[in-house]
Structures are given as structure tokens and as C-alpha cells.
Amino acid sequence: MYLKHALRAATAMTFVATAAAHAQSITIATVNNGDMIRMQGYTDKFTEATGIDVEWVTLEENVLRQRVTTDITTNGGQFDIMTIGMYETPIWGANGWLVPLDGLSEDYDVGDILPAMSGGLSHEGTLYAAPFYGESSMIMYRTDLMEKAGMEMPEAPSWQFIKEAAAAMTDRDADINGICLRGKAGWGEGGAFITAMSNSFGARWFDEDWKPQFDQPEWADTLNFYVEMMSESGPAGYATNGFNENLSLFQQGKCGMWIDATVAASFVTNPTDSTVADSVGFALAPDTGLGKRSNWLWAWALAIPAGTQQEDAAKQFIEWATSKDYIELVAENEGWANVPPGARTSLYENPEYQKVPFAKMTLDSILSADPNNPTVKPVPYVGIQFAAIPEFAGIATQVSQEFSAVYAGQQTVEEALAKAQAFTAEEMEAAGY
Amino acid sequence: MARTVTTRRKSFNTALAWAVGLLIFFPILWTILTSFKTEAQAIASPPLFLNFNWTLENYAIVQERSDYMRFLWNSVIIAGGSTVLGVIIAVPAAWAMAFVPSKRTKDILLWMLSTKMLPAVGVLYPIYLLFIRLGLLDTRGGLVVVLMLINLPIIVWMLYTYFREIPGEILEAARMDGATLKEEILYVLTPMAIPGIASTVLLNFILAWNEAFWTLNLTAVDAAPLTAFIASYSSPEGLFFAKLSAASTMAIAPILILGWFSQKQLVRGLTFGAVK
Amino acid sequence: MATQHSRSVARLMMAPAVVLLLGWMLVPLTMTLYFSFKKYLPLRGGDLGWVGLDNYVRFVSSSSFWPAVQATLVIVGGVLVITVVLGILLAMLLDQPMWGQGVVRILVIAPFFVMPTVSALVWKNMFMDPVNGLLAHLWRFFGAEPVSWLSEASMTSIIMIVSWQWLPFATLILLTAIQSLDSEQLEAAEMDGAPVLKRFYHIILPHLSRAITIVILIQTIFLLSIFAEIFVTTGGAFGTRTLTYLIFQRVLESQNVGLGSAGGVYAIILANIVAIFLMRIVGKNLDA
Numbered sequence: 001m002y003l004k005h006a007l008r009a010a011t012a013m014t015f016v017a018t019a020a021a022h023a024q025s026i027t028i029a030t031v032n033n034g035d036m037i038r039m040q041g042y043t044d045k046f047t048e049a050t051g052i053d054v055e056w057v058t059l060e061e062n063v064l065r066q067r068v069t070t071d072i073t074t075n076g077g078q079f080d081i082m083t084i085g086m087y088e089t090p091i092w093g094a095n096g097w098l099v100p101l102d103g104l105s106e107d108y109d110v111g112d113i114l115p116a117m118s119g120g121l122s123h124e125g126t127l128y129a130a131p132f133y134g135e136s137s138m139i140m141y142r143t144d145l146m147e148k149a150g151m152e153m154p155e156a157p158s159w160q161f162i163k164e165a166a167a168a169m170t171d172r173d174a175d176i177n178g179i180c181l182r183g184k185a186g187w188g189e190g191g192a193f194i195t196a197m198s199n200s201f202g203a204r205w206f207d208e209d210w211k212p213q214f215d216q217p218e219w220a221d222t223l224n225f226y227v228e229m230m231s232e233s234g235p236a237g238y239a240t241n242g243f244n245e246n247l248s249l250f251q252q253g254k255c256g257m258w259i260d261a262t263v264a265a266s267f268v269t270n271p272t273d274s275t276v277a278d279s280v281g282f283a284l285a286p287d288t289g290l291g292k293r294s295n296w297l298w299a300w301a302l303a304i305p306a307g308t309q310q311e312d313a314a315k316q317f318i319e320w321a322t323s324k325d326y327i328e329l330v331a332e333n334e335g336w337a338n339v340p341p342g343a344r345t346s347l348y349e350n351p352e353y354q355k356v357p358f359a360k361m362t363l364d365s366i367l368s369a370d371p372n373n374p375t376v377k378p379v380p381y382v383g384i385q386f387a388a389i390p391e392f393a394g395i396a397t398q399v400s401q402e403f404s405a406v407y408a409g410q411q412t413v414e415e416a417l418a419k420a421q422a423f424t425a426e427e428m429e430a431a432g433y
Numbered sequence: 434m435a436r437t438v439t440t441r442r443k444s445f446n447t448a449l450a451w452a453v454g455l456l457i458f459f460p461i462l463w464t465i466l467t468s469f470k471t472e473a474q475a476i477a478s479p480p481l482f483l484n485f486n487w488t489l490e491n492y493a494i495v496q497e498r499s500d501y502m503r504f505l506w507n508s509v510i511i512a513g514g515s516t517v518l519g520v521i522i523a524v525p526a527a528w529a530m531a532f533v534p535s536k537r538t539k540d541i542l543l544w545m546l547s548t549k550m551l552p553a554v555g556v557l558y559p560i561y562l563l564f565i566r567l568g569l570l571d572t573r574g575g576l577v578v579v580l581m582l583i584n585l586p587i588i589v590w591m592l593y594t595y596f597r598e599i600p601g602e603i604l605e606a607a608r609m610d611g612a613t614l615k616e617e618i619l620y621v622l623t624p625m626a627i628p629g630i631a632s633t634v635l636l637n638f639i640l641a642w643n644e645a646f647w648t649l650n651l652t653a654v655d656a657a658p659l660t661a662f663i664a665s666y667s668s669p670e671g672l673f674f675a676k677l678s679a680a681s682t683m684a685i686a687p688i689l690i691l692g693w694f695s696q697k698q699l700v701r702g703l704t705f706g707a708v709k
Numbered sequence: 710m711a712t713q714h715s716r717s718v719a720r721l722m723m724a725p726a727v728v729l730l731l732g733w734m735l736v737p738l739t740m741t742l743y744f745s746f747k748k749y750l751p752l753r754g755g756d757l758g759w760v761g762l763d764n765y766v767r768f769v770s771s772s773s774f775w776p777a778v779q780a781t782l783v784i785v786g787g788v789l790v791i792t793v794v795l796g797i798l799l800a801m802l803l804d805q806p807m808w809g810q811g812v813v814r815i816l817v818i819a820p821f822f823v824m825p826t827v828s829a830l831v832w833k834n835m836f837m838d839p840v841n842g843l844l845a846h847l848w849r850f851f852g853a854e855p856v857s858w859l860s861e862a863s864m865t866s867i868i869m870i871v872s873w874q875w876l877p878f879a880t881l882i883l884l885t886a887i888q889s890l891d892s893e894q895l896e897a898a899e900m901d902g903a904p905v906l907k908r909f910y911h912i913i914l915p916h917l918s919r920a921i922t923i924v925i926l927i928q929t930i931f932l933l934s935i936f937a938e939i940f941v942t943t944g945g946a947f948g949t950r951t952l953t954y955l956i957f958q959r960v961l962e963s964q965n966v967g968l969g970s971a972g973g974v975y976a977i978i979l980a981n982i983v984a985i986f987l988m989r990i991v992g993k994n995l996d997a
């Protein structure tokens with residue numbers, strides 16, 4: 001009771017404070033990814049056009065999550081726009097913490113947003129966050145090394161093929177690892193990768209009664225396959241490699257293949273950062289023939305916390321930042337390869353964009369991902385590399401820490417799975433499932 | 434009687450001490466060097482020490498992306514404000530403990546220190562809610578108060594150890610001469626305690642400057658100090674060693690320079706009365 | 710000199726500091742206690758009612774609890790041992806006559822001024838990275854396989870980083886203490902032909918005991934709550950989940966404020982056990 005009063009009083013006070021402090025200024029919390037940094041550079045154009053000032057709070061991903069979650073759950077009112085993902089949006093939307101994004105202008109053409117993206121950013125049919133960019137995952141590989149190994153990458157390879165190709169491409173003396181994959185602990189890092197991979201092996205997080213499934217053979221198959229392949233052909237210390245570490249390895253020419261976010265394609269083919277820009281090929285994420293591939297689906301999206309006093313200005317900014325015009329603005333200044341990908345259908349219909357080497361494979365990967373039906377066996381949850389329930393982030397971080405300990409050789413697959421099973425059961429029971 | 438030392442022994446000491454000193458300092462030196470490299474040079478193999486093309490582009494990029502001066506200014510205000518406020522509150526308390534000690538003085542001191550052991554993350558939600566209610570989120574004032582409270586025990590303790598070194602007879606003599614309590618503190622005690630207060634201020638300024646939990650979680654834009662500045666450069670996409678190094682150098686340089694210039698006071702300040 | 714009047718004045722002068730700290734302790738503590746008896750899940754609608762001691766039982770019976778306590782004590786203990794031992798050696802070295810003593814001292818104190826976040830980032834990326842880190846280059850130069858520091862030697866790595874930050878502090882205090890040692894006493898012992906080790910044990914070490922106690926006390930207070938170094942480097946993986954970090958995971962990652970608050974209460978209890986233990990030693994030593 002006390003808390004509710006406290007919250008209400010608090011909200012009232014912050015309203016007054018924010019309203020007085022920023023008449024026409026919005027505060028945006030965002031992640032320090034390349035596309036967001038680029039957007040900050042173009043903010044002046046938005047201010048010029050609308051007279052609305054924009055204050056940026058740019059934080060590293062983990063700090064950002066902790067910061068915005070604290071603020072939204074306590075109704076702190078620190079931000080007018082938050083950058084969040086596909087995991088948070090439906091949960092926060094269901095709690096009534098986000099402003100529904102309806103009544104967007106005709107020009108904005110909300111129907112142009114890729115259905116996979118708008119679907120993942122909605123709750124019960126209402127859009128709560130607009131995708132700034134979207135991604136799936138796919139294989140990026142070195143065409144020169146593949147040729148040297150005497151193999152040819154099919155458009156839709158199997159895990160078995162990947163494993164053999166990785167072994168063939170590995171050349172430890174030349175510091176070339178056949179395959180680089182995420183192993184870093186954290187639900188959004190190695191946890192996301194192994195969960196998406198497990199889907200193609202027929203594994204699932206929970207059965208229809210929300211019972212954890214780590215005691216099932218599919219999970220052991222997934223982990224054993226992964227560990228065997230990585231110790232054979234992976235880089236040293238892969239247990240601490242996340243997206244960023246692998247990106248820099250690949251750019252330095254130290255990886256034969258890398259299965260990761262489709263947005264990485266523009267970084268590895270960018271000649272100023274990448275030493276291997278001319279020899280990168282793309283393929284769909286692998287499968288095992290069970291009907292599900294191991295690609296995920298994710299979007300970084302902009303949402304407005306309910307309770308902001310700058311709702312209209314915030315909406316205006318979101319319309320600007322996720323519009324077709326913004327994409328063209330970036331294309332004009334930095335080339336089509338650098339526009340935020342994966343959010344709009346029209347982008348992939350644009351003949352200019354179709355010339356970009358990774359455009360088609362990105363779209364195919366996104367289209368082949370189905371968050372409502374992610375696994376071979378039925379599941380009660382939505383989400384491919386996550387389950388969209390509030391408890392997931394905490395559980396999956398700890399589970400992925402157990403897995404990372406396996407990758408580092410500190411425990412066996414069986415031990416890790418037993419711990420994961422026990423821990424997840426414990427948490428789910430505590431949450432009242 | 435001075436110790437006689439051979440030149441050979443002195444040379445040996447010098448070489449060894451310099452080697453150890455450089456080894457300890459090396460991570461900082463390496464960060465500074467890396468900040469002047471391009472991203473590609475920063476990860477070159479074998480590593481480049483001085484034989485690279487020095488560039489300022491990382492500093493330019495960092496400055497363009499975030500307004501360094503604003504973060505710096507917030508850091509100065511927050512660290513400075515909390516230290517000054519802390520000293521103002523601590524001086525009378527330390528004076529009382531040092532010159533009118535009672536049986537419980539030491540218990541109170543130790544209790545004060547024990548409040549420092551409260552794990553910050555455990556009280557994040559309570560404090561956040563409190564800050565919302567008081568309208569203190571993202572204000573420098575709010576952070577000044579929190580950091581002052583965090584460091585107050587250390588300030589009181591340090592001042593107490595200095596004050597205790599001041600002989601009580603001097604104060605009594607002043608009192609005999611008819612000095613009031615205010616005069617006693619202002620004209621007799623303070624001048625004698627200035628060096629001690631200076632070291633206390635210095636140490637707490639550093640501690641407040643480097644505090645990274647509350648300063649990050651209770652700020653957004655208006656009060657964000659350098660710890661928040663750094664949080665936007667850790668592990669972004671792509672190569673980042675050089676930019677991270679530039680941002681790190683910018684974040685630690687002010688305090689490093691301050692610390693070096695005042696190291697004599699600091700050395701004194703760090704003794705906590707352990708040494709007479 | 711302590712008259713009734715001066716006593717009450719003294720009390721008045723202590724009041725602001727005591728009241729403020731009491732408030733700083735009691736307000737969050739009361740709120741933590743309050744939350745710890747609640748089922749409080751911010752992502753599930755917030756306050757879901759009283760649950761008695763459930764959170765306390767759950768926190769202790771979790772498989773992560775004892776390893777976390779152990780990790781905390783290992784890190785605190787490890788850092789204390791390293792900084793005190795190296796600090797004494799370094800202080801004795803710096804006490805010797807040499808050229809450029811001032812500059813060396815500046816080099817040695819520098820790590821103390823570096824923000825914990827920055828030093829963790831620099832160590833993690835530029836030194837301990839198994840591919841591009843400087844240590845990996847060094848290992849390869851000598852023909853050894855680079856070590857994946859943060860996964861294979863996670864505890865060692867964190868203890869190394871934290872020790873690097875705190876070594877200057879220990880060195881400075883110990884150096885000041887050594888400098889105050891009566892050199893005639895040492896020389897007399899030297900003339901008597903007492904071996905180096907004996908001189909160290911019988912003259913230097915006893916003289917340093919007070920300074921060592923101070924180092925241990927102050928460092929323990931700060932080390933019990935280290936967070937940034939773990940958050941940045943391992944994120945609690947590979948057995949580096951300390952009690953503070955476990956609470957962080959409960960409160961922020963799992964969004965279970967009730968459970969995390971119960972953990973907070975345990976952490977306070979642990980801190981106080983350590984504190985009482987320390988105070989006993991220090992209390993004696995401070996009188997001396």
C-alpha cells in the first residue's frame with residue numbers, strides 16, 4: 001500500500017520536474033551499437049526540422065538493460081524513448097508500461113514494417129515499439145578459404161557439413177580457425193546462440209507444462225556437437241567470445257566461418273575495418289534436417305515509456321528515425337550497405353539495395369524465422385533464442401554461465417545440464433509456474 | 434648517523450625500483466599509447482610500441498560523439514561537492530571524538546565504518562524509489578548527498594586520527610586565554626589541522642570520482658559524470674581498443690594529474706594515523 | 710578536561726554526522742528488510758504480498774549461495790595477501806636510497822587513481838584477451854600457448870586486476886611506516902651481524918603491524934563490495950560470482966527484488982561478522 005502511494009506521489013513529482021526542465025527536449029536511452037551511433041550523428045537534421053532537442057544517453061548493452069529496466073519498473077520517468085528489444089517489448093507492453101504506437105502518420109506506412117518484426121514487437125496485435133533495425137542470424141564464410149579447402153558452401157547447409165568444413169579450413173599455424181561462434185555467458189550472448197542452435201537439434205527450453213527440458217537428450221546432443229566442433233576448429237578462449245570478439249576475429253581474417261547476426265554482414269564487408277572484405281560469402285544458418293534452422297530473430301526498437309510528458313515529441317522522433325526517409329538519408333551519405341537493415345519490406349524491394357551482397361540472404365533468414373513456432377516439438381512460449389517470460393533473462397544468464405564453464409573445460413556437459421535443469425526448475429517454481 | 438651506501442648498491446636499487454615502477458605503471462602507459470593509434474594499429478601483431486603513426490583521430494571521434502566537458506564538469510561538481518559537504522559535517526564530529534572522548538567513541542567510529550559494508554546493489558530499488566519520490570533522480574544534488582554519505586565514515590575517521598595527533602595542551606592554553614569554542618576551532622585547531630584536512634579532501638575526492646555504481650544508476654543526462662561517459666565506450670561493435678583507450682585516458686587524466694601534483698599530501702593522508 | 714558542559718557540546722557536534730549515517734543506514738535497511746519479506750517482482754506487477762521467510766530460505770538453499778560466499782572470501786583473502794606481501798617488499802625497496810625516488814613513487818601510486826571500470830576494461834581487452842591481448846603476445850613470443858585468462862584462470866585474473874588497483878594503497882601506507890623506523894636500531898642489528906631475515910622478523914615486521922592492520926581494515930571494507938571488476942570481465946561466470954554479484958543477478962537480472970533483498974540482508978550479516986572480527990584486531994592495535 002505504502003509503495004503504491006509512494007509510486008504515485010513520485011510519478012506526480014517527476015512529471016512536474018520533467019515538464020519544467022525540458023519544454024521541447026526528449027531524452028533517449030540507447031545502446032552503443034554502430035547504427036545507433038550513426039543515428040546520433042544525424043539528430044541535428046531532426047532538430048532542424050522539428051525544433052525538438054534530443055539528449056542521448058548511450059550505454060553499453062548490459063548497463064543499458066539494467067538502467068532502463070529499473071526506470072520502467074519504478075516509473076522513474078528518466079527517459080522519453082528507450083531502446084529495447086524483442087524480448088522486453090511484449091512483456092512491458094502487456095504490463096501497460098509502453099505507449100501503444102497507433103495513429104502513426106500515413107507517410108510512415110506502418111504496413112511496410114516486415115511482419116516478422118512488427119509481430120515480435122507487439123502484444124495482442126498492438127505495436128509497442130518501432131524497429132530501428134532487425135536481424136536474424138546466418139553463416140558468413142571466407143570464400144577463399146572454402147575454395148582452398150576444396151569444398152563448396154551450399155545455400156542451406158547442415159551442421160554436419162559445417163563441422164567438416166570447419167575442420168578442413170582450420171590451419172592453426174596460420175592462425176586460422178575454421179569456425180568462430182559465441183561462447184560468452186549471458187542470455188543475449190552465448191545463451192542466444194546455443195538456444196537457437198538447440199532448436200535445430202529438436203531441443204526446447206520448456207515443454208507445454210513449463211517443465212524445463214535440459215534432462216532431454218536433444219540438449220546433450222546440441223552441447224556435445226558444439227563442444228566437439230569448437231575444440232576441433234574454434235579459436236582459443238572461445239568461452240569468453242561474444243558478438244564483438246568474433247567480429248574482430250573475423251575482420252582480422254582469423255575465422256573461416258562465423259554464424260552470427262545478419263547485421264554483422266555490413267561490418268565484415270566494409271573494407272575500412274575488415275581485412276577480408278572482398279572474400280565473404282553468406283549462407284542460411286545450418287540445420288539437422290528436423291525442419292527448424294538455427295537462426296534467430298531480433299530487433300532493436302524504439303519505445304515510449306507510458307507516463308512521459310513528451311509523448312508527441314517522442315512519437316515524432318520515432319517516426320523520423322524508423323522511416324523510409326531516414327534510410328534514404330543514410331544511403332545518400334554513407335551508401336546503401338550501411339543503412340539500418342531488416343526493418344522494412346520496401347528496403348528489400350529497392351533495386352539499389354538488392355545489389356548489396358548480403359541483402360537477399362538477410363531477408364531470407366529473417367523470413368525463415370518464426371517466433372510463434374520456434375521449435376520442433378511444441379512449446380508454450382514465444383521467441384526463438386529466448387522465451388518471452390519475465391523470468392527468462394535471469395534464468396538463461398545463469399544457465400549460459402554453466403554452459404560457458406563447459407566450454408572453458410571446467411565441467412562436463414552432463415554436469416552443466418544437471419545444474420541447469422535443477423536451477424531452472426527452482427526458479428520456475430518460485431515464479432509460480 | 435647516515436647510512437653509508439655504495440654507488441653500486443644505489444645503482445642496483447635504482448634499476449630494480451624503476452623496473453618495478455614501470456611494470457606497475459605499464460597498463461596505464463599502454464592505454465595512453467594505444468589511444469594515439471588507429472584501430473588497426475591497436476591490434477597489430479606483434480604489438481607496436483612507439484613505432485606507429487601517432488594520430489589524434491580517436492580523441493576527435495570521442496569528443497564528437499559525447500560532450501566530454503559536460504561529463505567532466507559533472508564529475509568535478511559531484512566529487513567536489515560531496516567532499517566539501519562531508520568535511521563540513523565531519524570536522525565537528527571528529528573534533529568531539531578526538532578531544533572529548535568517551536567510552537563509546539571508538540564504538541561509534543567502528544559503527545560508522547561498518548555502514549560502508551552495506552552492499553550497494555541490494556538497496557538499489559529502495560534508493561531509486563526514494564530518489565523518485567524526492568525528485569532527486571539525475572540531479573547533481575542527489576548524487577552529492579549519496580556520495581557524501583558513502584564516504585563520510587572515512588572522512589570522520591581520517592580527521593579523527595589527525596586531530597588526535599594535536600596535543601590537547603595547546604587547546605587548553607587557548608582556552609585559558611579566554612578563547613571561545615568557535616575561536617578555538619577556527620584559530621587554533623584549523624591551522625594545525627590544515628595538512629590533515631587537505632589529505633582527507635584529496636583522498637575522498639578520488640574515491641568519489643571513481644565511484645561507478647550510484648553515479649551510473651542514478652543519472653541520465655543532466656548529472657551524468659565520467660563513469661557514464663566510459664559506459665558508452667565499453668564493448669561496442671567492431672574494433673574499439675583505440676577509442677576505448679582515448680575515452681579511458683580522458684576519464685582518468687584529470688584525477689591522475691591532480692593525484693600526482695599532490696602526492697605528498699596524499700601519502701600523508703593515506704597513513705590513517707598508523708604512523709607517527 | 711571533559712566537563713559536563715564540554716561533553717554535551719561534543720555530543721552536539723557529533724550529532725549531524727551520527728544522525729546522517731544512522732539515516733543512511735536505517736532507511737535503506739528498513740526498506741530492504743521490508744522487501745525481503747515480500748514477494749516483490751517488478752515485471753509481474755510489483756508487490757504480490759507477504760511471504761514470511763520464504764525469500765530467506767530460498768536464497769540460502771539456492772545452489773549458488775555457498776559458492777558465492779566462498780568466492781567472496783577467496784577474492785578478499787587473495788587480494789589482501791598479495792597486496793600486503795608485495796606492498797611490504799615494494800615499500801622496503803622504495804625506502805632504499807636511489808635516484809629518481811619521487812618519479813618511481815608516482816609510477817607506483819598511479820593505478821590507485823584509475824576508475825575500477827576503466828581498469829577492468831583495459832585489463833580485459835588489452836591484456837587478457839587470448840588473441841589480441843598483450844599477455845597473449847608475450848606468451849606466444851616465448852613459444853607458449855596463450856592463456857584464456859578470464860575463463861581458464863578467472864579467479865586469478867580478477868584477483869590480479871583488483872590487486873593491481875590496491876597495491877599502491879598498501880605500498881604507500883607501509884612505506885610511510887617504514888620510513889619512520891629508527892634507522893639506528895636497524896644498523897645496530899646489522900652490526901651485530903643479525904641476518905637479513907632475522908632483522909625483518911624481529912624489527913621491521915613488528916614495527917609495521919599497525920600499518921598492516923590499517924591496510925587490511927580499509928581494504929576489506931572496499932573489497933567486500935567490489936562489483937565493477939566482475940561485471941565488466943566475467944559477468945559472474947566461471948566461479949567468480951561473489952555474494953554482491955549474486956544479489957545483483959537476483960535483483961536486476963532476475964528482477965526478483967524480494968529475493969535479492971533477502972540476499973542483501975545476508976550480505977550485511979556477513980559484512981558485520983567480518984567487521985566484528987576485524988574490529989577486534991584493529992581496536993587493540995589502534996590503542997597501541
